[in-house]
Amino acid sequence: MSQKIKIFDTTLRDGEQSPGCSMNLKEKLEMARQLERLGVDIIEAGFPVSSPDDFESVKQISQTVKNCTVAGLARSVEGDIQRAYDAVKFSESPRVHVFIATSDIHMQYKLKMTREQVVERVAYMVRFARSLCSDIEFSAEDASRSDRDFLVRVFDTAIAAGATTINIPDTTGYATPTEMYDLVFYIKSHLQNPHVDISVHNHDDLGLAVATSLACVKAGATQLECTINGIGERAGNAALEEIVMGIKTRRDYYDAETGIDTKQIYRTSKLLSTITGVPIAPNKSIVGANAFAHESGIHQHGVLANRETYEIMQPEDVGVNKNTMVLGKHSGKHAFADRISELGYRMSEEDIAAAFERFKVLADRKKDITDRDIEALISATAVNDVKQTYSLKSFVINSGTVISATAVVRLVKDGEEFEHVARGEGPIDAAFKAIDRIVKRQTKLENWTIQAVTEGEDALGEAISKITCEGNLVTGRGLSPDILEASIRSYINAINKAIALSGNVKADLSGK
Numbered sequence: 001m002s003q004k005i006k007i008f009d010t011t012l013r014d015g016e017q018s019p020g021c022s023m024n025l026k027e028k029l030e031m032a033r034q035l036e037r038l039g040v041d042i043i044e045a046g047f048p049v050s051s052p053d054d055f056e057s058v059k060q061i062s063q064t065v066k067n068c069t070v071a072g073l074a075r076s077v078e079g080d081i082q083r084a085y086d087a088v089k090f091s092e093s094p095r096v097h098v099f100i101a102t103s104d105i106h107m108q109y110k111l112k113m114t115r116e117q118v119v120e121r122v123a124y125m126v127r128f129a130r131s132l133c134s135d136i137e138f139s140a141e142d143a144s145r146s147d148r149d150f151l152v153r154v155f156d157t158a159i160a161a162g163a164t165t166i167n168i169p170d171t172t173g174y175a176t177p178t179e180m181y182d183l184v185f186y187i188k189s190h191l192q193n194p195h196v197d198i199s200v201h202n203h204d205d206l207g208l209a210v211a212t213s214l215a216c217v218k219a220g221a222t223q224l225e226c227t228i229n230g231i232g233e234r235a236g237n238a239a240l241e242e243i244v245m246g247i248k249t250r251r252d253y254y255d256a257e258t259g260i261d262t263k264q265i266y267r268t269s270k271l272l273s274t275i276t277g278v279p280i281a282p283n284k285s286i287v288g289a290n291a292f293a294h295e296s297g298i299h300q301h302g303v304l305a306n307r308e309t310y311e312i313m314q315p316e317d318v319g320v321n322k323n324t325m326v327l328g329k330h331s332g333k334h335a336f337a338d339r340i341s342e343l344g345y346r347m348s349e350e351d352i353a354a355a356f357e358r359f360k361v362l363a364d365r366k367k368d369i370t371d372r373d374i375e376a377l378i379s380a381t382a383v384n385d386v387k388q389t390y391s392l393k394s395f396v397i398n399s400g401t402v403i404s405a406t407a408v409v410r411l412v413k414d415g416e417e418f419e420h421v422a423r424g425e426g427p428i429d430a431a432f433k434a435i436d437r438i439v440k441r442q443t444k445l446e447n448w449t450i451q452a453v454t455e456g457e458d459a460l461g462e463a464i465s466k467i468t469c470e471g472n473l474v475t476g477r478g479l480s481p482d483i484l485e486a487s488i489r490s491y492i493n494a495i496n497k498a499i500a501l502s503g504n505v506k507a508d509l510s511g512k
Contacts, residue, residue, distance in 0.1 A: 003256045005247060006041040006223040007240065008199060011272065012061070013044040013073055014237055015227035021276040022473065024497065025057050026386070032061045034271050035068070037346065038264040040240075041223075042069040042095060048087040049080045058087035062094065069135065071095035076125040085132040096129045099139035099167075102146040102154050115150055122154055123161050130162030139167035139201065144175040144183060152190045165197040165223060170212060173205025173235060177215035184219035199223035202238045204230060209238035214246050217254050228272045229280065229287070241265045241286040241318070249312055263344060266319035267375065274379040277464035277475035279451060286318055319344060321371050328363055343371060345378055358479075365481050366458045373460050376453045376479055389499045390439060390492055393417055397484060399427040407431040409488065411438050431488050432465075439495055444468045448490075450483050463490040469498035 012028055012035075015021060023031065028045075035043050045061040046054045062070045070091035072084035076098055088094040100111070100122060107113050113121070122138070129136045138158035140151055155166045168187060170180060180200065188194050200216040200223075202209040213224050230239030244260045251257060269287040273280050282289040292315040321343060327335055333356050340347060340355070347355070358377045363369060390411045399405040407430035410419040420437040424430030428448065436443055447466040452459035463486035465476045476494025480486040 005217060005256050005258050006197065007258050007260055008042040008044065008223050008225040009035050009040040009240060010044040010225055011227040013046050014233060015231040017233045018231045018236065021231050021278060023275055027275045028057045029060060029064055031272065031275060032065055034268050036065050038268050039259050039261045040068055041259060042071055044071045044073060044097060047073045049083040055083065055087050059090060062088045062091035066092055069093040069095050071097045073097045076100040076121050078128060081125060081129045094133055095135040095137060096133045097137040098125055098129050099141050101141040102151055103142035106142050119154060119157050123157050126158045126161035126163050136163045137165040137167055138163040139169055141169060142171045143168045144170040144180065148186055152187055155187060156192045159193050159196055165199055167199040167201055169201035170203060173203035173209065175212060177208060177212045180212045181215040181219040184216045184221050188220045197222045199225055201225035204235040204237060210242045213238045213243055217256050229269055241269060245286050245313060262317055263319040267344060270375060271379055277466060277477060327369060339374065370454050372454045376460055376462060386497050387500050389413060389496050392489060392492055395431060395488055397427045397431060405430040407434045409434040427484055428487050432491050435491055442470050450487060461486040463487040465490040465494045467494045469495060472498050472501050474498045
């Protein structure tokens, strides 16, 4: 019988620590719901002690998610552990995730503790966590660079104190797949009580996180920690979609399986990209635009004759839909809702109504509407629920090779219209400067991107504006067949998010 591998998703904790990937509460809740639909076993929802915002988001995710465990991270400190439990205790299946460093370099320079002191701390803190919660995960930070026998001693101590899962992180992404295989195998074979879940958490600094995680499956690991699209600190974490499809596609080799609904992989990946504004590389495994594309004549001939000649997976396996939507401006809400359901999305009546209004506006401007257009509208509806302090009324832009770019932008705030004109190095620069003159806030554009959601001359443009506004880095998103309008909307969306931001700054307390 195949070994069941638990998937521990840390997109909302370790993934969000990736620069530019922070999310607001609405976005975290939407992502958590999608992770639940995806079928992950554990959602690490955040680091509750790091800020009031993080505590509140973990708490609300715990109250919202019903079909998977919700975990909160904590250092081996009583206050951290209590705070984590207070956030996750509302979950139907709560977990407290406790960690401490075990490598000599971390103990000496970061913790300034001896080995004996670390062992004593582990025993006390895991026991305290277990007094609050029955599901306790213990992680030995920098395990891959720790002394093996000391690591076994620490894990034995944690298990005796009540840990139900032990985690072996390759915190720095230093280990090779063979080294992590040997480490997991050694620890499993030397534990006094090996009947706990053995987890691994691998970073991608050398591009080996997925390969290392899969090697650990062969060594006996029963839980894999990963993130959507591999986001995370530095070079990121092991990518969930690559791990899951690796196990599924090579089930003959790994003799293992997960509970993931792989048909939800693509839309989960796309949702995260939409929320963070970080595009998916075309050559990204599993979910990239080129993952199932064939340009070589030899490859095309082979695929036409038999897909298995060059495709080891089918796009439908990961939820990439090949159909073209035939709805138009005369289509009704019922037909629109049916198509959303066929695409695999579950939405409230309120969200369907909001998406339908966007659809009707788009249908008046775009001849052919595809499923990818609809997915973009759905994503915009799902994650753009921020108070609209400013909304776009109109804009006029003049630009060319022999004149300076000039933009006149009119915004609405509390029913009152404000207009300003500005010149810039180009049409986007001019428009953004005009908006800045209206809102009168300290705003710096960090990055701006535009990409076509679909093909054709009337493709829906998706603009992403990342700005620093009064010390906060936020990401705005805009959709329109007009790339200038999409860009302006993305900038306004970012400013609205910045205005709505509470101003709480998370402390960087975790090194795991």
